[in-house]
Amino acid sequence: MMHAQDTNNKAINDSAASFDVVVVGGGMVGSVLALGLGQQGFKVLLLEKQAVTTDWHASLPLQPRVSALTRASENILRNLGAWGGIEARRCHAFGAMHVWDEASVGQVHFSAADVGEANLGHVVENDVVQAALWEQLKGCEYVHIALNQALESLEFKDDQAWLTLDGLGKVVTPLIVGADGAFSKVRALAHIGLDTHDYQQCAVVGCVKTELSHQDTCWQRYQAAGPFAYLAMGNNMSSIAWYLPTHKMAWALSLSDEELARNIEIASDHRLGKVLEVGQRIAFALVRRHALHYVKPNLALVGDAAHTIHPQAGQGVNLGLLDAAVLLDVIVEAKAHGKSWGNFAVLRQYERARRGDNALVQRSMEGFDWLFNQQSALKTRLLNGFLPLANRLLPVKKWLMMQALNGRDGVPRLAKPFIFNNLGDASTRVKATSCNKFDI
Numbered sequence: 001m002m003h004a005q006d007t008n009n010k011a012i013n014d015s016a017a018s019f020d021v022v023v024v025g026g027g028m029v030g031s032v033l034a035l036g037l038g039q040q041g042f043k044v045l046l047l048e049k050q051a052v053t054t055d056w057h058a059s060l061p062l063q064p065r066v067s068a069l070t071r072a073s074e075n076i077l078r079n080l081g082a083w084g085g086i087e088a089r090r091c092h093a094f095g096a097m098h099v100w101d102e103a104s105v106g107q108v109h110f111s112a113a114d115v116g117e118a119n120l121g122h123v124v125e126n127d128v129v130q131a132a133l134w135e136q137l138k139g140c141e142y143v144h145i146a147l148n149q150a151l152e153s154l155e156f157k158d159d160q161a162w163l164t165l166d167g168l169g170k171v172v173t174p175l176i177v178g179a180d181g182a183f184s185k186v187r188a189l190a191h192i193g194l195d196t197h198d199y200q201q202c203a204v205v206g207c208v209k210t211e212l213s214h215q216d217t218c219w220q221r222y223q224a225a226g227p228f229a230y231l232a233m234g235n236n237m238s239s240i241a242w243y244l245p246t247h248k249m250a251w252a253l254s255l256s257d258e259e260l261a262r263n264i265e266i267a268s269d270h271r272l273g274k275v276l277e278v279g280q281r282i283a284f285a286l287v288r289r290h291a292l293h294y295v296k297p298n299l300a301l302v303g304d305a306a307h308t309i310h311p312q313a314g315q316g317v318n319l320g321l322l323d324a325a326v327l328l329d330v331i332v333e334a335k336a337h338g339k340s341w342g343n344f345a346v347l348r349q350y351e352r353a354r355r356g357d358n359a360l361v362q363r364s365m366e367g368f369d370w371l372f373n374q375q376s377a378l379k380t381r382l383l384n385g386f387l388p389l390a391n392r393l394l395p396v397k398k399w400l401m402m403q404a405l406n407g408r409d410g411v412p413r414l415a416k417p418f419i420f421n422n423l424g425d426a427s428t429r430v431k432a433t434s435c436n437k438f439d440i
């Protein structure tokens with residue numbers, strides 16, 4: 001098989017531009033992969049449907065879409081040089097997490113101090129993560145960014161993927177990566193099926209100002225209709241995730257600010273007192289999706305293109321970033337051994353490392369939801385017994401917190417702290433330099 005680095009564009013097709021990897025979708029996951037590959041010297045084409053702005057002002061109101069990032073995700077972003085851009089913009093470290101149920105007396109309190117950590121993660125606006133990543137991407141000479149290029153067709157021949165883009169014509173690559181979200185076109189063009197489950201719930205999200213301080217804590221209350229969460233943001237500001245049956249989505253979006261504030265106070269059991277201000281709100285119907293395959297010869301799916309999950313434990317993008325980091329390891333390793341990274345056996349290593357892990361997290365969310373949704377006396381008795389016990393079992397709590405912070409075993413290189421202590425100095429990386437290319 002032809003090694004991509006040796007591929008002579010002209011030898012394949014006079015009119016096709018050649019890239020080591022084409023990443024479709026420059027969301028958080030696709031951007032991390034493209035940047036990681038670019039920093040390792042791979043020639044990458046990143047296709048994104050919409051413009052991403054790196055321009056950001058502290059006066060901008062808090063955006064409704066936020067993510068609770070784990071330590072593993074923080075490490076990934078740090079190792080790529082993007083964490084500084086996040087801190088320079090806006091993010092909030094949370095030191096504790098408090099979980100309770102409306103029908104039981106028990107509660108569980110997780111605290112960073114119990115595991116000797118400075119915090120349990122950061123709540124960050126998605127736009128902030130995206131802007132910090134794109135700032136790095138724009139400086140990386142190996143990543144070529146093409147905006148608004150509709151992917152018209154995708155074929156596989158001669159151990160290569162051949163793409164047709166409406167504006168740029170033909171592109172050839174040993175590996176196309178679908179990072180184009182839940183409704184992935186790459187997945188559809190590759191005829192990869194989906195296992196789906198409708199949670200019959202929606203999430204209403206937005207930022208609110210409360211009377212009482214959130215105490216740098218994320219609060220999650222379980223109730224029959226679905227969980228409610230406050231994620232700590234700025235001064236008395238929290239992001240909310242209010243889960244409701246899907247048929248209530250239109251109703252929730254039609255509430256006046258005043259009515260929404262009163263409903264949030266009730267859903268949160270007045271934990272942070274009165275809701276004083278509510279910002280822009282949006283809602284999503286929640287569906288679990290799992291691609292039947294993550295890889296085919298010359299193709300891989302990452303992030304929401306491969307899986308979507310109930311967001312109650314805030315794991316979606318964290319899992320996606322681990323996908324990107326593992327795929328990066330697999331590609332770099334293949335190159336080091338002179339193998340093509342589009343080879344099916346090579347790509348299967350990525351699928352084997354990630355599919356089971358993602359499925360486990362998806363299913364545990366359902367188990368959790370099932371338990372808290374039971375409206376029986378047995379559930380109340382179970383929770384009354386279980387929550388106080390869980391709260392006292394410090395070793396179990398510590399284990400759970402470390403899993404949630406760092407992910408499970410087999411952490412990819414990019415998700416480890418201080419990667420450059422292991423790999424040598426940061427200067428040995430391909431330097432992000434002058435190039436700021438928006439087309440090929």
Ligand SMILES: Cc1cc2nc3c(=O)[nH]c(=O)nc-3n(C[C@H](O)[C@H](O)[C@H](O)COP(=O)(O)OP(=O)(O)OC[C@H]3O[C@@H](n4cnc5c(N)ncnc54)[C@H](O)[C@@H]3O)c2cc1C
Nearest residue numbers: 025027028029049067068180181303304314315316317318
């Ligand atoms: C209510 C809610 C709360 C959440 N909270 C959390 C949380 O706290 N923590 C967490 O880890 N996760 C959370 N998630 C999940 C998280 O938001 C997603 O998992 C994450 O955004 C997925 O990132 P992605 O890059 O894979 O996909 P996306 O963010 O969907 O990005 C896909 C990108 O591809 C582009 N694109 C699409 N089609 C094409 C095309 N044909 N050509 C070119 N470009 C294309 C899009 O414009 C977009 O930029 C939450 C989700 C929801 C719904």
